Amino acid sequence: GSSNIELRTNFKDTADWVPSVWTGANGEASVTVPLPDNLTEWRVTAIGLSDNSQAGMATHSFRAKKDLMVRLGLPQFLVDGDRQRLTATVANDTGKDQDVTVELSATGLTLEGDGKRTLRVPAGEPQVVEINAVAGDPGTASLTATVAIAGGLNDGVKQSFPILAHGRPVLETKAGEGSATAEFPVGKSLDPKVGSLKVTLSPTLAGDLVKALDGLIDFPYGCTEQTMSRFMPSILVAGTVRDLGLPKPKNLEKLPKIVQDSLTRLSRMQHGDGGWGWWEYDESEPFMTALVLDGLDRARAQGYDVSMARPENALNWGVAFLKDKTKKADIRDRLYLIYALLRWGKGEAAQYLNAIDLKDRMEPLYEGSDEKVQRPSSADLATAALAYRQAGKDAAPLLDRLLKKAQVGEEIVTWAPEDGAWGSEPSALALTAFEAIRPNDPLLPKIVQGLMRERQGNGWSSTRDTAYSIVGITSYLNRTKELAGSSTATVIVNGQERGTITLDPSVLDDPNRTIEIPRTELGDGPVSVEIRKTGEGRCYYTFALSGLEVADPLAATATDKGLDIVRKVYKMEAQRLENGEMKLLPSKQPITEFQNGDLVRVELTINSDVPREFVMVEEPTPSSCRVNERTEIDPYEEKAWWWSRTVVRDDRLAFFARNLPKGESKITYNMRAEQAGLASALPGRVENMYDPGRWASSAETKVEVEK
Structure with a gap:
């Protein structure tokens, strides 16, 4: 048989x-x-x-x-x-x-x-x-x-x-330290069979940083920032773990490969002029070039050979950029470039600090905007303080001004997100600046606690603020050697004890410190979580409730009312032009029914009420169609697209735009109908990669293919 x-x-x-x-x-x-x-x-x-x-x-x-x-x-x-x-x-x-x-x-x-x-x-x-x-x-x-x-x-x-899953993923998180209680409301639109509650505990900051690396290492895309956000935190955490005398966690066993892959990728993505942009095909810019130089210098300090990434070419580009008075850049980007050059011993960069206006003032949010924002921002001041210190100048007044922008509580100190420094990035930069300039400031432990409470799951809101948070916290850990005593924590969910966990700070990646409860065991109402800690040691916790918002069909929605995305699908047809020539063009009206072998044109229309940066569009594709697009382009083809990069996966495309203009923008791509049947193209989504809480989503599209 x-x-x-x-x-x-x-x-x-x-x-x-x-x-x-x-x-x-x-x-x-x-x-x-x-x-x-x-x-x-x-x-x-x-x-x-x-x-x-x-x-x-x-x-x-x-x-x-x-x-x-x-x-x-x-x-x-x-x-x-x-x-x-x-x-x-x-x-x-x-x-x-x-x-x-x-x-x-x-x-x-x-x-x-x-x-x-x-x-x-x-x-x-x-x-x-x-x-x-x-x-x-x-x-x-x-x-x-x-x-x-x-x-x-x-x-x-x-x-x-x-x-x-047929639905929109939903994730609610809470984080903090010590005994705690929390409650998560559960919407009626959530699938009762999909998702879970994950409770993760750690007795030390080092353990949380190790967990945060997982999301950076496994992130599915690889622009310049994401390459550095994988590379730089990994080597810093590895150095901290080594210096604390702790055993190497499993995810850092990949470190040699991460270093080699990152340096190879940085070498490939470096532009001909020596600088780096967000992707290979856009313009070199001061922020990305400074980010790479910053990370390469930190790697060099840990004993790594970074010559493969040709830092000398980037240093030359950076000096030339600062010398050229016609080059425009935001305050922070220019300060960051000066700081990175100074880290590499380019002392001549210090002279350009005097030309940067750090007086308090109000400026338009963007060119032509009626909305005003205060400059310099918290991120500007933190970066300026680091650059001043690196140049041997007095940075204390800048820290005083930075502190005036803080939200100071009894237990925590934080800085609010800003345009251009999203999520926890201002708090992370402030921590790095205070640790470098005032390491004995009594507010430092509160800044660390504030940053830890802003975690979303094992990391922060994006790859970028997660990386900067790790930079600041590893610096703090290297100085304080924070390894408190042991403790135990009992986890109670919906009134039911789910386990008691021993928290030993000498063990970094104990899998028993994570308790995951399937959605089917959580009931239909709100989910309550309680941590009861005993002992002198610390207990850092994160709660993550994942679920799936379901509907049939899934309608368009948004958390940012000034942003929307619409998908339309057309059949490519031979049409006769006025001059008699035949040409393959999209059908006059959108359609969703195709024959096997048909060429399909998809049009995404994005409307934005303001200019935006670092935009990612994730576009799921129907299982019955295969995308006919390249990820690599030929020389000089980059001028044909307003976006920076296209990535093709089995189940989706991703488009990355360094800048999204105000108004309407369109993206088109082609597929071929191959498998007979009825398939769902799940909703597309547009967001700032570093401010993922503000997004817009299209409706889903049902595509039918006949043999």
């Missing part, structure tokens, strides 16, 4: 990569490669180099096959509720026609119709078996296909793919 058929489950595009092979004296070498389960033609490529610099390359192909084979045609993903036609192709290479029994079974999917059938498969003429499937709950789905000839040959294959 089919249960006795061995299933092929290990599929890879590259069977093996052997970067270094030494031949014997006869010039020959042998390499053993275990093949994955793909039945396909494989190509072996060998590149050789001799001691006297002679080079050569050779290729050889061979085929892995069986006389009876089955191959699945599956989507990259499905959305909960999608209905799609799946295929199994049966190939008969026995040399004669055969009656083949085909069995299909699935988990996470509902198959429509009988999954078992017998069909006649002529020799050398593959036959296709089709079956409709409906995606079940979010998670992982798998389809298993077996084929057999009575009393003879057989084959089997099992492949998996993700099922995405």
Whole structure:
């Protein structure tokens, strides 16, 4: 029966990569490669180099096959509720026609119709078996296909793919230190089966910083800032852990690879003029160049060789930028560049501090705006204080002015988010400045406590303010060596005790310090959480309640009423122009029904009431279509798009724009309809990457493809 058929489950595009092979004296070498389960033609490529610099390359192909084979045609993903036609192709290479029994079974999917059938498969003429499937709950789905000839040959294959949730993810967080109580309201629109409450505890700041690295290391995109926000905090936390004499946590075992990958990426993203922008194809700018130089210098201080990133080219760019009086930059960006150059010993940069106006004044929020903001901002003053200190100038008056902008409480000191310094960035910069200039200030512990209470989950609101927070807190930890005694904490959820956790500061990444409770066990009403701490040690906590807002269909919504995004879908059709020429153009009206093979044009229209920076548009795609767009562009093509970068994933595209102008902006991309069925393109979303609490979302789009 089919249960006795061995299933092929290990599929890879590259069977093996052997970067270094030494031949014997006869010039020959042998390499053993275990093949994955793909039945396909494989190509072996060998590149050789001799001691006297002679080079050569050779290729050889061979085929892995069986006389009876089955191959699945599956989507990259499905959305909960999608209905799609799946295929199994049966190939008969026995040399004669055969009656083949085909069995299909699935988990996470509902198959429509009988999954078992017998069909006649002529020799050398593959036959296709089709079956409709409906995606079940979010998670992982798998389809298993077996084929057999009575009393003879057989084959089997099992492949998996993700099922995405049909809804908008929702996350509510709270953080703090010590015994605490909190309550989370639960909206009626949340799916009662999806999500969880996660309670994470730590006895030391170092433990929280280690947890914060997870989100930075695993962040799915890689602009200049995100590369630095992965690289710089990782090396700083590793140095702090080492200096505190603590064991290396598991996520820092990746550190050598993080360092190598980051330096390689920075080298590739560096512009020809020596500076860096947000992405490869935009203009070099002082903030991003300063951020890289700042991080490279901190890495250099930890003993890393950063020459691969060519910092000398960036230093030359920075000095030239400051010398050029026609170059415009925000106060903070110019100050940050001066600070970074001074860290690298470019003393001539100090002279440009005198030209920066740090007098209090009101300025338009942006050019032409009636709204006024106070300058210099908290971030301006913190950066100025660091630059003044680096230049050997008196920074104390700047710290005094910075403190006047603070929100001072009995237990915490914080600074409010600002335009250009979002989330916890002002508080993080203030901590770094106070730690560098007034390390004995009695307010420092309160600044740290304030920053820790602003956490959202294991990190802060974005990669950028998380990275700056880690910079400030590692500096504080390196000086104070904060390792308090042990304690215990009891976690109570909805009145029920869920566990008592021992908090030992000598252990950084104890998995038992996290308690996760599925949404199905939390009931329908509000969720209450209580921490009862005993002992002299500290207890830093984060509560994160995740859920899924559901509706069918999902309508457009926004947290920022001055921002919206609309998606329209068109079919590309051959249309005759007035001059008689035929051209492929979008249909006159939006449509959502297509034939297999149709070319689809998607148009995103974004409206903004103000100019915005660092904008990301995440655009989910329907499982039935495949995107026909490149992520890399040819030289000089960057002028064809107003956005900076396009990233294509299996289930979505992401567009990144360094600047989004006021008014209407449009993005278009192309897909091809491939899989028959009805699929959901989940809502698109536009936001400032560093101020993710303000966003707008389009409605979902149902796309139907017919065979």
